[in-house]
Amino acid sequence: MAGRPPKPVSVLKFEKKSHRTKAELKAREEAESQLLTGVKMKPWPEVRESKSAKKEFNRVTKLLEKIGHNDALHEAVINRYCILVSECKQAEVTIRELRDNINELAQAKSAGEIDFLQYLQERGAIQNLIIAWDKKLMDKRKMLLQIEKESVMTILGALRSIPKKAPKKKESATAEYLRRKREGM
Secondary structure, three states, X not given: OOOOOOOOHHHHHHHOXXXXXXXXXXXXXXXXXXXXXXXXXXXXXXXXXXXXXXXXXXXXXXXXXXXXOOOHXXXXXXXXHHHHXXXXXXXXXXXXXXXXXXXXXXXXXXXXXXXXXXXXXHHHHHHHHHHHHHHHHHXXXXXXXXXXXXXXXXXXXXXXXXXXXXXXXXXXXXXHHHHHHHHOO
């Protein structure tokens, strides 16, 4: 069973408490900095064209900026995520409109504008459309969840790959000679 992932050095410095030595913290900080390119993410043209995708991109990049992970390595995943969020919102609007159509159809039936059989046929057709759109929406939400899990796992994986302890310093030749002499070798 895996333990809790280690905290990034920035969090340890902010909390001002750690059992790590300065050398260990320095080694971890260097390892963390090697996981990033230093280039910030940029929105794809598809994201810039969609108002909701652009809004989501800005929201996510602000959050990633706060934890120091607004990096070009995450750009493709975050852009795809924002496009999917936008597509989900569009699908939700379409489903809402279809439900409104069912209500209008019921009002037309109660007003006597259409007969009962026509009402049932049209209502069934609209409900089939709602089911189809809902299936598409659920597929997109499943993709979103996979991206969210992968993004979190990638960041946690990056944190797990950071060595917890500073590398041991190699003894100088003189220190090694003196140690061997003390040990009687």
